[in-house]
Amino acid sequence: xxxxxxxxxxxxxxxxxxxxxxxxxxxxxxxxxxxxxxxxxxxxxxxxxxxxxxxxxxxxxxxxxxxxxxxxxxxxxxxxxxxxxxxxxxxxxxxxxxxxxxxxxxxxxxxxxxxxxxxxxxxxxxxxxxxxxxxxxxxxxxxxxxxxxxxxxxxxxxxxxxxxxxxxxxxxxxxxxxxxxxxxxxxxxxxxxxxxxxxxxxxxxxxxxxxxxxxxxxxxxxxxxxxxxxxxxxxxxxxxxxxxxxxxxxxxxxxxxxxxxxxxxxxxxxxxxxxxxxxxxxxxxxxxxxxxxxxxxxxxxxxxxxxxxxxxxxxxxxxxxxxxxxxxxxxxxxxxxxxxxxxxxxxxxxxxxxxxxxxxxxxxxxxxxxxxxxxxxxxxxxxxxxxxxxxxxxxxxxxxxxxxxxxxxxxxxxxxxxxxxxxxxxxxxxxxxxxxxxxxxxxxxxxxxxxxxxxxxxxxxxxxxxxxxxxxxxxxxxxxxxxxxxxxxxxxxxxxxxxxxxxxxxxxxxxxxxxxxxxxxxxxxxxxxxxxxxxxxxxxxxxxxxxxxxxxxxxxxxxxxxxxxxxxxxxxxxxxxxxxxxxxxxxxxxxxxxxxxxxxxxxxxxxxxxxxxxxxxxxxxxxxxxxxxxxxxxxxxxxxxxxxxxxxxxxxxxxxxxxxxxxxxxxxxxxxxxxxxxxxxxxxxxxxxxxxxxxxxxxxxxxxxxxxxxxxxxxxxxxxxxxxxxxxxxxxxxxxxxxxxxxxxxxxxxxxxxxxxxxxxxxxxxxxxxxxxxxxxxxxxxxxxxxxxxxxxxxxxxxxxxxxxxxxxxxxxxxxxxxxxxxxxxxxxxxxxxxxxxxxxxxxxxxxxxxxxxxxxxxxxxxxxxxxxxxxxxxxxxxxxxxxxxxxxxxxxxxxxxxxxxxxxxxx
RNA sequence: GGACGGCUAGCUCAGUUGGUUAGAGCGACUGGUUUACACCCAGUAGGUCACAGGUUCGAAUCCUGUGCCGUCCACCA
Numbered sequence: 001x002x003x004x005x006x007x008x009x010x011x012x013x014x015x016x017x018x019x020x021x022x023x024x025x026x027x028x029x030x031x032x033x034x035x036x037x038x039x040x041x042x043x044x045x046x047x048x049x050x051x052x053x054x055x056x057x058x059x060x061x062x063x064x065x066x067x068x069x070x071x072x073x074x075x076x077x078x079x080x081x082x083x084x085x086x087x088x089x090x091x092x093x094x095x096x097x098x099x100x101x102x103x104x105x106x107x108x109x110x111x112x113x114x115x116x117x118x119x120x121x122x123x124x125x126x127x128x129x130x131x132x133x134x135x136x137x138x139x140x141x142x143x144x145x146x147x148x149x150x151x152x153x154x155x156x157x158x159x160x161x162x163x164x165x166x167x168x169x170x171x172x173x174x175x176x177x178x179x180x181x182x183x184x185x186x187x188x189x190x191x192x193x194x195x196x197x198x199x200x201x202x203x204x205x206x207x208x209x210x211x212x213x214x215x216x217x218x219x220x221x222x223x224x225x226x227x228x229x230x231x232x233x234x235x236x237x238x239x240x241x242x243x244x245x246x247x248x249x250x251x252x253x254x255x256x257x258x259x260x261x262x263x264x265x266x267x268x269x270x271x272x273x274x275x276x277x278x279x280x281x282x283x284x285x286x287x288x289x290x291x292x293x294x295x296x297x298x299x300x301x302x303x304x305x306x307x308x309x310x311x312x313x314x315x316x317x318x319x320x321x322x323x324x325x326x327x328x329x330x331x332x333x334x335x336x337x338x339x340x341x342x343x344x345x346x347x348x349x350x351x352x353x354x355x356x357x358x359x360x361x362x363x364x365x366x367x368x369x370x371x372x373x374x375x376x377x378x379x380x381x382x383x384x385x386x387x388x389x390x391x392x393x394x395x396x397x398x399x400x401x402x403x404x405x406x407x408x409x410x411x412x413x414x415x416x417x418x419x420x421x422x423x424x425x426x427x428x429x430x431x432x433x434x435x436x437x438x439x440x441x442x443x444x445x446x447x448x449x450x451x452x453x454x455x456x457x458x459x460x461x462x463x464x465x466x467x468x469x470x471x472x473x474x475x476x477x478x479x480x481x482x483x484x485x486x487x488x489x490x491x492x493x494x495x496x497x498x499x500x501x502x503x504x505x506x507x508x509x510x511x512x513x514x515x516x517x518x519x520x521x522x523x524x525x526x527x528x529x530x531x532x533x534x535x536x537x538x539x540x541x542x543x544x545x546x547x548x549x550x551x552x553x554x555x556x557x558x559x560x561x562x563x564x565x566x567x568x569x570x571x572x573x574x575x576x577x578x579x580x581x582x583x584x585x586x587x588x589x590x591x592x593x594x595x596x597x598x599x600x601x602x603x604x605x606x607x608x609x610x611x612x613x614x615x616x617x618x619x620x621x622x623x624x625x626x627x628x629x630x631x632x633x634x635x636x637x638x639x640x641x642x643x644x645x646x647x648x649x650x651x652x653x654x655x656x657x658x659x660x661x662x663x664x665x666x667x668x669x670x671x672x673x674x675x676x677x678x679x680x681x682x683x684x685x686x687x688x689x690x691x692x693x694x695x696x697x698x699x700x701x702x703x704x705x706x707x708x709x710x711x712x713x714x715x716x717x718x719x720x721x722x723x724x725x726x727x728x729x730x731x732x733x734x735x736x737x738x739x740x741x742x743x744x745x746x747x748x749x750x751x752x753x754x755x756x757x758x759x760x761x762x763x764x765x766x767x768x769x770x771x772x773x774x775x776x777x778x779x780x781x782x783x784x785x786x787x788x789x790x791x792x793x794x795x796x797x798x799x800x801x802x803x804x805x806x807x808x809x810x811x812x813x814x815x816x817x818x819x820x821x822x823x824x825x826x827x828x829x830x831x832x833x834x835x836x837x838x839x840x841x842x843x844x845x846x847x848x849x850x851x852x853x854x855x856x857x858x859x860x861x862x863x864x865x866x867x868x869x870x871x872x873x874x875x876x877x878x879x880x881x882x883x884x885x886x887x888x889x890x891x892x893x894x895x896x897x898x899x900x901x902x903x904x905x906x907x908x
Numbered sequence: 909g910g911a912c913g914g915c916u917a918g919c920u921c922a923g924u925u926g927g928u929u930a931g932a933g934c935g936a937c938u939g940g941u942u943u944a945c946a947c948c949c950a951g952u953a954g955g956u957c958a959c960a961g962g963u964u965c966g967a968a969u970c971c972u973g974u975g976c977c978g979u980c981c982a983c984c985a
Contacts, residue, residue, distance in 0.1 A: 004947065189982090196985085215985060265984040279983045339985085384912065388980065391911075395981085487980085538919095540978080564947095571933090572920075577913080578978080580920060584934060591947040602944030659922070659932075671949080678943060766951085772939095773951040779940055809942080809950090860929060873965040881927050881966090888928055 001604060001719070005597035007561025007590075011711045015129060019137070023067075023729055026074025026136045028473035035066035036074040036477035038457050039135065040485045040493070044079035044142060045086055045120050048127035050535045050543055050581060051486065053553045054573055057566045058530065058654065059484045060133045061707040065649060066481070067134075068706065068732040074477050075134060076460050077125060078141035081117075083449040084178055084346045087407040090116050106406050113407050114144075127554060132562045132710050139472075141460045143452045144409075147468065151459035152452040153412045153431045155504060160413075160429050162511040164362050165401075167422075171281045172400050174354035176299030176314075177347035180404035181358050183448060184397060185491050187342040187351050196337035197322060198267065200330050201227060201244035204252050211244055211255070212332060214266030216339060217276070218325060219317040222249040222305045223292040226272040228283060231257035233268055247330040248321060249306045258283045278353050291355060299352055314352070357421075359402040359411060359445070365502035366393055368515045372498055372524050375517070381530045381652050382576035385487055392491050401451045408446030415441055454496035457525035458505055478505065483526040486534065487576075494529060501525035530652050533578040540580065556586055563709035564590030570708055571658045575651075592662070593712050596705070599670055600716045603694055606681055614724050615734075618695045619746035626686035629799060631693045632754030634673045635743070637664055638697055639750075643736035645704050658708065665701050672762065673697070676803040695720070703733035760829050761800045767826050768808045771835050774849070775824070782811040788819055789831030797830050825850070825902035827895045832902065843906055850903045857896045864889045 018024065026036065037059050042052060063075040090113045091101055101109045128135065141148055159165045172181040197218050200210040211227060224246050229236050239255045246253050260283055261270045274284030275293035284291060294305040301309045301317050308324065309317050325331040342351045363369075370393050372378050373386055380386045402411060414434050419426040428434045433442070455463070457480055462468030469475065479501075485494060502515060505523040509515070515523065535543050535550075543550035556565045568589030573579050641664040648657035673694075680690045699722050706713040706728050717728040734742065743750065772783055785808075789797065794815055797804070804813060813833075823834035824846055864885055867873050874882050 001944095003945080005945095213985085217985080260983080262984045270985055273985095277983080277985075279985075282983080340982090382913095387912075391981070490980095534979085536978095560947095574921075577921095582920070582934090585920080587947075588933070591945095594947045595945065598945035598948085600944085605944070656922080663932085670945090674944080675949090681943075769950060770952085776939065779950050780942055781940095806942085856929085864928080867966080870965060876965050877927075884928060892929095 001597070001601045003598075003601075005561070005594045005712060007563060007593070007711065008558075010715045011130075011132065011562050014711050014714050015132065018134070018727075018729070021727075023727065024075070024134045024136045025138065026076065026473075026477070027072065028476035029072035030476075032070060032072040034074075034473075034476050034481075035063070035069075035071035036076070036480040037063055037482055037484070038076045038460055038480055039078060040483075040489075041078045041080040041141075041143065041453060041456065042124050043082040043085055044117055044122065044124075045082070045089060046124050048124050048131070048553045049550055050553060050569070051532075052124070052128075053131060053565065054532055054535060054569050054579065055484055055486070056128055056131060056133050057570060057708075058532065058573075058652075059482075060131075060566075060710070061570070061649075061654065062482055062484070063134050064707040064710055064729065067729050068703070070730075070732065072476075074136055074139070074473070076139050076141065077128070077133075077135035077137060078456075078460060079122065079125065079143070080449060080453055081142065081144045081408065083403055083405050083408040083446065084180065086113065086117065087405050088178065088346060090407070101406065109406050130554060130557055130562060132566065134710070139460075143449070143456075147462075148452070148455075148459050149409055150431060151455055151463055152409045152447065154464050155455055155500070156412055156447065156451075157429055157431055158504070158508065159361060159364065162364070164364050164511070165359060166362070167357065167359050169355060169357050170360065170400075171278045171353050171355055172358055173342060173344075173351040174297070174356065175344040175347050175349070176297065176352050177349050178344065178405075179297055181354075181356060181400050181402060182344060182351060183400050183450070185450075186345045188345055189340045190343050191338060192341045194337050194339060194341075196266070196335050197325075197331060198333035198335075199247060199271075199325060200332050201247060201271075204243045204245050211239075211269055212267040213269045213271045215271055216337060217273075217318070218321040219301070219305075219309070219314055220273045220276040220294065221247060221271065221321060221325075222301075222309070223273040223275050223294040224253060224271045225274060225284065225289045225292060226253050226287070227255045228258045228261050228270045228272050229255065229268060230261045230263045231259055233257075233261075233263055235268075247325060247328060249304070256287050258286065275355055276353055281353070281355065293355060295352065295354070297354075299349075358400050359413075359443075361399040361401050361451070363396055363399065363496075363499055364511070365499045365515065366396055368502045368520050369393060369495065369498045371517070372502070372520050377517070377521050378498065378524050378526065379528045381528060384576075385490060385529075385531050388487070389490055389495055392495060399448075399451075401448045402443075402445040403448055404444075405446050408449065409452055411443040411445050411447060413443040415443070417441055450492050450496060453493060454500040455504070457497060457501060463504065479522075479524050480526045482528040482530060484530045484532065487531040488534070490531070497525045528652075531576055533573060533576055535579045535581050537581055543581070551581075551583065556583070560586050560590035561593060561711070563593050563712050567592055567658065567709050570654045571662075572655065574655050575653055592666075593709060595666060595670065596701075596709075596712060596716065599674060600698065600720055602674065603691070603698060603720065606691055612721050612724055613695060613699075614722070615696075615699065615742060616746070618692050618699065619742060619748065621688055621692035621695075622746065622748055623686075623689050624748050626689035627693075627748070628686065629751070629754045629757055630673060630676050630803065631689065632751045633758035634668060634693060634697060636750055636752065636755045637668050638700055639736040639740055641736075642700060642704070642734060642739055646733070646735050649707075654708070657704075661701065661704050664697075669697050669701070672758075675807065679802055679806055695722075698722075700733055700739070702728060703731060757796060761796075761804065764797075764828050764830055764833070765804055765807045767828055768804075768810065768833060768835075771824055771826055771833075772809070775837070779809050782809060784811045784836040785813040785833055786816045786820060786823075786836060787813060787831055787833045788816055793830045819901065819905060821905050825899075825905075827853070827898040827902065829891070832898050846906055847903065850899055850906070854896065854899050854903065857892055857899065861889065861892050861896060864892070 059075060063073050066073045094100055104112055173187050175182055194216050196214050196216055199213050199215060201213060203209045213227060227244055229239060236257050243252045243254050260279060272280045272283055274281045274289055274291045292304055294301055296302050299314045301312050303310050309320055312320060322331060344351050370390055373389055412429060412431055414428040415421045416426040417439055428440055434440045461474040461477060462472040463474060502523045537543055537549040541549060565586055568586035572585045641660055644660045645657045648660060677690045680686055698720060702713045702717055714728050717723050777783060801813060820834050823836055826833040868885055
């Protein structure tokens with residue numbers, strides 16, 4: 001074995017063999033319980049980020065643990081076509097070549113985009129392999145695959161037939177760069193420092209009298225069709241029925257009252273521009289006002305804005321209109337104003353509220369979706385996201401699902417040629433299209449990407465075709481066991497998948513019906529949802545491409561190994577808390593693997609013969625009579641650890657699980673047990689038993705770690721001979737109870753008191769080391785000690801004598817009947833321990849040390865005494881606690897006395 | 909404006925239902941190559957648990973309020 005673990009060779013070799021052996025295949029197996037996860041499909045043209053590393057490592061841990069436990073496990077991978085993002089990239093590419101999409105035409109463009117996708121896409125799936133992800137690659141799905149696309153259209157058609165989908169001219173969020181509508185969820189609100197302009201509008205029946213309006217968007221004044229005031233505003237009675245003159249593109253416009261106007265904001269007077277503001281649009285509807293749209297689709301002003309402004313960009317026009325108003329004397333005031341402006345998620349420009357014909361979806365099964373989570377049929381980890389989810393559903397708005405793009409699923413609606421598109425009589429809605437296509441033209445738009453990915457759990461498993469569903473095991477694997485994703489897509493994806501599952505899984509039901517709880521449980525797409533935190537850099541900033549603060553995971557794998565990266569990232573990822581990334585933690589992950597490697601190497605050096613050791617074989621090598629207190633103690637700790645880690649895995653507490661493993665492995669096993677066993681391994685009669693105990697510990701540690709660090713554990717599993725020909729992938733770590741039973745069946749019983757005894761011995765060793773270190777004695781410098789203790793304590797001490805000597809680096813620790821003088825003294829639970837220094841001691845230094853010691857003891861003692869002298873404490877606190885305090889007091893008093901004696905001895 | 913999360917050692921974080929003297933890793937400092945590992949071992953220093961009240965025999969932990977940082981939601985132009 002190499003001196004240091006070399007991950008690269010091991011990882012490539014093992015991954016290849018796992019894949020070759022079909023370890024990752026997820027096939028329905030009625031004889032086994034099912035476990036399934038669908039991957040949150042990454043953007044097909046994306047590359048692996050730290051976020052993906054976290055997310056997919058968690059999924060891999062879950063999948064690998066399920067396999068170990070004997071579940072038939074499916075982790076289904078795939079990619080998303082990512083409508084706007086991909087189309088934008090492809091168009092950019094075209095532009096570099098001096099072309100645009102219209103040069104290619106719709107079909108040509110799609111062909112081109114597909115080629116581009118196939119060339120640049122799918123990289124991320126290769127990268128996931130490097131990370132060790134155990135996806136069933138044969139089942140990789142892409143949202144634009146033919147089967148999947150059909151499912152998307154089928155869902156649209158069914159929703160349409162059930163009255164959930166409608167077409168309408170409504171206010172939508174318009175991206176003037178991507179030239180498409182967006183859903184509310186794709187709009188990011190950003191605080192902006194703008195200006196609030198105060199404008200005057202002249203009353204037409206009273207020249208020289210004005211009304212004042214505050215606005216942030218003077219460039220839309222030409223679209224004003226009214227002014228509005230709150231009906232309870234005292235000015236209203238005087239204004240009712242009167243009119244004002246619009247200061248740009250002059251026209252007479254009415255004054256009206258609407259309670260949506262805030263009396264106390266600005267001048268209490270609102271200009272109504274129905275074409276360019278959602279609230280104004282609503283008010284306009286209520287009052288039957290006309291709509292004047294003064295913008296083009298790309299955010300420039302059109303001819304209705306007047307010749308002066310026509311053709312200008314909206315922000316340019318803002319300046320120009322302000323200038324014009326100033327010239328006219330209509331600009332009264334201008335002040336700094338902070339407000340929130342919606343930005344397009346992709347193009348990062350302010351969205352424009354815009355009136356347009358779009359397809360909308362009224363969400364199905366909203367009430368059932370709430371119940372599914374509120375009642376815990378779907379469990380959220382951490383639970384607090386439940387509230388966020390429910391709040392969104394309480395206030396849910398219809399979903400604009402049409403996008404003015406070419407890259408995506410084209411809406412399966414056809415309009416009769418030459419007829420009015422607004423009349424449903426002229427619509428044909430079906431997956432296959434009309435029989436006489438020559439008389440129809442298909443809707444130009446495609447569906448929002450999320451309107452395809454919301455079907456992910458069912459459409460990847462054959463829906464809607466019965467035979468495909470059977471073949472792919474929909475009924476076997478669905479509901480999937482767990483979903484692992486970020487809380488940032490709780491609305492985009494999680495909530496929508498729940499509604500899609502409820503609506504589409506199982507037999508179609510009447511839209512007016514309500515699903516029973518039983519039916520809900522069958523239809524939900526997943527049982528547990530684990531929300532990861534967001535990975536931030538050392539400064540706490542979100543990792544992003546634009547900031548360039550995200551390390552390339554592949555570089556990290558190269559440097560630290562996939563296992564190191566996985567271990568590192570999982571050890572810093574508390575459940576649902578944001579994660580401060582630091583490369584040092586990844587380094588620690590690598591170090592951990594190296595430690596595991598080396599202790600295994602040490603184990604290998606002890607014996608030359610290669611063995612095949614099943615659990616029973618190892619247990620068979622143990623001779624109960626040869627078990628010493630160390631053995632009892634480490635096995636007791638092992639049982640504890642097995643239970644603890646199992647519980648923590650079940651609760652998705654991965655970092656705590658790793659910490660528990662770390663404590664047992666590094667501290668208990670390596671630092672203490674293995675160190676102590678070195679003497680025994682020289683060839684004492686208990687050597688075999690001692691090695692068997694090591695094997696037990698290593699075996700269980702490998703099993704516990706395998707989900708997190710699959711490569712090194714599989715490699716060592718074989719090297720150490722635990723495999724019996726079977727991969728570690730198919731072997732579960734026994735629970736503490738199962739392990740205890742196995743021990744009992746092998747005739748091994750553990751002394752429960754050994755653990756406490758061992759901890760006391762450790763404490764003694766630590767103080768003795770410290771005493772040496774205080775005097776700058778090298779740890780390998782053999783020093784002689786004597787001690788003074790009661791018979792009982794002495795017995796225990798003698799039992800551990802050899803390991804104490806080697807751990808401390810002591811030549812002797814012998815019992816004396818009387819306190820020696822002039823030696824540094826330790827007051828311990830075992831009595832007083834004295835260090836014999838040939839060179840004599842520094843009396844002053846000793847005195848200082850002991851005085852400090854006494855001071856500490858004094859503080860502790862008085863605090864306990866205070867507590868115990870408090871009558872209400874002794875009366876009200878549980879007897880156990882009071883008893884504990886008494887014992888503690890007695891112990892400390894004894895120590896205090898001994899320390900005082902030692903101090904006095906120094907004075908002589 | 910509403911909701912949620914965080915605030916514990918220089919840094920990153922643990923701290924289970926309130927109960928001995930608040931822990932770990934990293935970093936710092938000191939010493940160390942004894943039969944695995946310097947990607948290592950031993951030891952030391954370092955904390956008014958954000959702040960203010962309250963409940964309790966007892967609070968890092970429960971309650972109320974405040975501050976700072978972060979996230980999400982929201983039609984004050």
